[in-house]
Each structure stands twice: as C-alpha cells, then as structure tokens.
Amino acid sequence: MKILVCIKQVPDMESRFKPDSQGTWFSEADLAFRMNEYDEYAVEQAVGLKELLGDSADITVLSIGPDRVVEAIKKALAMGCDRGVHIPDAAVHGKDPWQVASAITAFSQGKGFDLIFTGMQSQDRGSAQVGITVAELLGYACASTVVGFEYLEGSVVVRRELEGGGKAVVRMPLPALVTCQLGLNVPRYPTLPNIMKAKKKEISTVSLGELLKEGPLAETTSFYPPAKSGGGIILEGDVAELADRLIGILKEKTTVMR
C-alpha cells in the first residue's frame, strides 16, 4: 500500500494579519508557522492506517513552499510518515489552487499511490479545492469532508459530514483520495524517540519547474480586513470592572437580568 499525504504550512490563526507590500497576501513578518490543522488529521489517518497494515504500507508526505515548510514535513515524519518530499517554492502563495493541484498531480503520476490524504482546506486560503482537483486530474475516486474512515480490503468506507450534523456513508475503490475534516481523529503528538527516529528519515527535493507546466486560472488582486459591520462596543481593562460594566449594559439592553 503506497500512501501520499499532502500538507501545507500555515500561520498561527491567532495572529494579526497585515497585507504584504503587494497588498495581495499577508506579510510574513512576526508570524509563526505550523502544519495546517486539517492536514494533521490527514497525517494521523495515514499513520493510523499504516499501524493497521504493518510495514507493507509506505507513507510519503509532500509539501510545497519555502524552506520553513521542512519543519512541517519533519513533524509529519515524527508522527510516523516514512519519507518526505519538499518542493521548494518561495512564492507558493502566488500560485492558485489549480497550479498547486497540477504540481501535486505531476508528482504523483506513475508513482502508484493507492491512497492520497489531504486536508479538506487550508486554514489560510480556505478554498477547499486542491485535494479534489488532484483526484479529478488523476482519475481517482474522491470523497471530501471526511469524518470517518475505514479500510476494507481494496476499498475504503468513509463518512462525509453534512450540514445539520448528519453523515453520508460512501464506499470507494482504490485508488482514492479523501479530504480530511475536523472530527476525523485526534492527531498524536510526536514523542521524543520518534522525533529522533525521524531525523534519519529521508527528505528529498523535487524542483517545481519539473512538475508545474500550468499557468494560473485565477489571481488574488487584494488582501484586506473585513469591513466592520459596526455597532459593537469593545471593552478592555480589569476583569472585575469589566464584569460590572457588562452587567450594567445587560440591564439596559436586555431583559435577562430581571
């Protein structure tokens, strides 16, 4: 069983975002980066499957981006992936989902991956396109927004999350791609021995130029904060004082304090 996991590195979402000098994406100054949360579920699911199947499973983890993304690859290796692939690109934020998917597809072609795991979306761009597009380009069966996963000899049964909390249960033959949603599993923390072991695992580099022959189909023309809908009051200060002020407001504006 050959497994590919595609991961992205994104900024901590608690950060304050400011436009970069071109005004089309965020400035990276002062931002701390980590593995995209949805991709952690993808890594965990792949590693969980390998534990079930034993050493016959081999997991490749791939990431496109500047040198810092090697940190995310190392984390995935420490969680249990077998080998890493880094496709260096300092300007990956300027590539549209079509280009990213095209590069992943070119990398995957002819490698015979039975299963590909991706996050359902990235936390920063949030387009929810790349995984599904890769499946379409490779001709793989695909289910998105997966919150349940079971491997059954030659096929997978997955649960897709629906609005309202219900789920759709579907079966797919291999090769298949699933995009992973919050709730699928609880990603493990890499242990110290596994972090040490991961240092010996191979991280190879593939040049983007060899893989990407496609131009963009869409472009980001500006990046900006949402227009404030207004009306809200912002209160700061000592907590006891804030509690008093809030009670005063609630007495005035609502009927719940009677």
Added chain:
Amino acid sequence: MKALLVCEYREGKLLDTSYELLAFAERLGADTAIVLVGDAANVPRYSGKVHLAHVAIYGEYNPDLHKELILAAVDRENPDYIIFQHSSYGWDLAPRLAAKLRLAQVSEVVAIAGDGFEVGCCNAKMRRTVKPSTAKAVITIQTGAFTPQGEPQGSPTVEMLDVAAAGKVEFIGYEPAEEKDIDLGKAEVIVSAGRGIGKKDNVPIIAALAKAFGGELGASRPVVDAGWVEHSHQVGTTGQTVSPKLYVACGISGAIQHLAGMKKSDFIVAVNKDKDAPIGEVADVLIVADVMPFAQALTARLHK
C-alpha cells in the same frame, strides 16, 4: 451574461438554499438556468428552465455522475458562470467541474467586488478579492451571504437530462445527527465555550456562568470534537441553530459555521483575548480579556 445554478436536493427534498443561488445571480445581473438532480414534484418555484435528472436513477450523492449531468447542462446552456452553494454538495462538486472544464474556481464568495469576488481567508479574519483569469468561471457562494428578496414564485419549464456514465463512489446511506437531549432552542440565555477556554477542566467554570444567568451551556465545534463537551450542546452548522435573548461566546473565535448557528441571537457578548477575532463582527459587546478570569469574575458578580 448567463449563470447555470446547481440546486441541491437531499433526503427527498429540494434545499431552500437553492434560492440563494438565484439571489446571487440577480446581484450579478445574469440570466439563469437551473440544473437539479431531483424529482419533478420538487422543482424550485422559478420562472425559467430547469434541467432535471431523476434522483431515482442518479442518486443523491454520486459525484462522478452528477458532474457528467452538470456538464451536459453546461453543453446546452453555455453559461459564463456555474454556481454552487459552498456546502458539502457544492464544494465537493465544484472543483471536479472546474478541473474538467479547465476553468477558474472561486470558493465561498461573500460579496461581488469591483474586479472580482470577495472571499474570506485566514479563518475568516481577513478577506481577499479573487479574479478569474478565464473568461468563464465556477463559483461557490457562502450560505447566508445572499438572501433572497421576497417569496420565490413561478413554475419552471422542465427539460430532462440523461447521461450514460458510471460513478466510482458508491453511496451506502445516511447516518442521522446525534440525538439532541438538550434543546438549546428554548433557552433564554446560552453561554458557550470555545477552544479559547484552554482545557476541559475549565468547562465547569463556563457551565457555572451559564447557570448563574439561568441559562444553558453551549459549545463550539472544536470543543465538542475534543470531547470536552457533549455534541448535544454544539451550536453551529453541524449542531443546533439558536437565537436566545442573550448569547455569551467565551473563547470562540467565530468560524462561519459557528456564526451561522448563533448570529440571530437578540444580544451577543463575546469574550476573547484576540481583539480581531471574527466573532467581534457579530458581537454587540466584545470583552477583550483572558476568558477564564473574566468568566469567574462575572459569575461572582451575578451571585452578589
């Protein structure tokens, strides 16, 4: 300009969000046609053409087949835009169509911007304008962002759609949402816990604040998924939709899925240490503070 609207049908019913597609097309100033995998008794109230494929033949979820059906409708209509809801159905199908047709896709549009479409990014904290480079494009729109004006009317001209194709994905069945043993819909006050409360041990402190208000405990999705609070307390798209007299969001950043479940509350108080958290957009009062000390101070104050 013409738009092909892909309506949604689930568990024997046309989804009401289908009318939001029409509202969006109207903002675009586009002529419309609809494509639906459904049944003739459940077509939208609409004066135009509906390309209808029988759900009995093609199933409610069979993405490869639905893609082929939509492509057949695209052939007939030659639309400039193919428009979906950004939903479990729409975000799953849209990239398949876009890849097949080699068109730009713009995901989860919240507004029409000058030279393109406005979409959220960075967990809804920021926005960007995305401009398709292709002459035609596939678009998904955020649920709730384009509300229809007035009651939909009319009866469509129906043209049947059929394709000969096989799908790779086999639909087995639906699993219902977990039973809700707590009806948050009846609560006058809901105090909800989000990831910002830090740890499971802090849940009782938020529950105590809810009790001090005479209300119920709510929760955001990450807190439920982490097993800190039971699913029956979850507020949002995959939980309950509520509109109490007072909603207090403690340590909830305000993902769109959560906002959709509580933004109609009469009065919203958000407690968050991040002044820029998107929950601030819907809050009447945003308390910028560490959540736990504030919750304890407020509970103490209510008991006075």
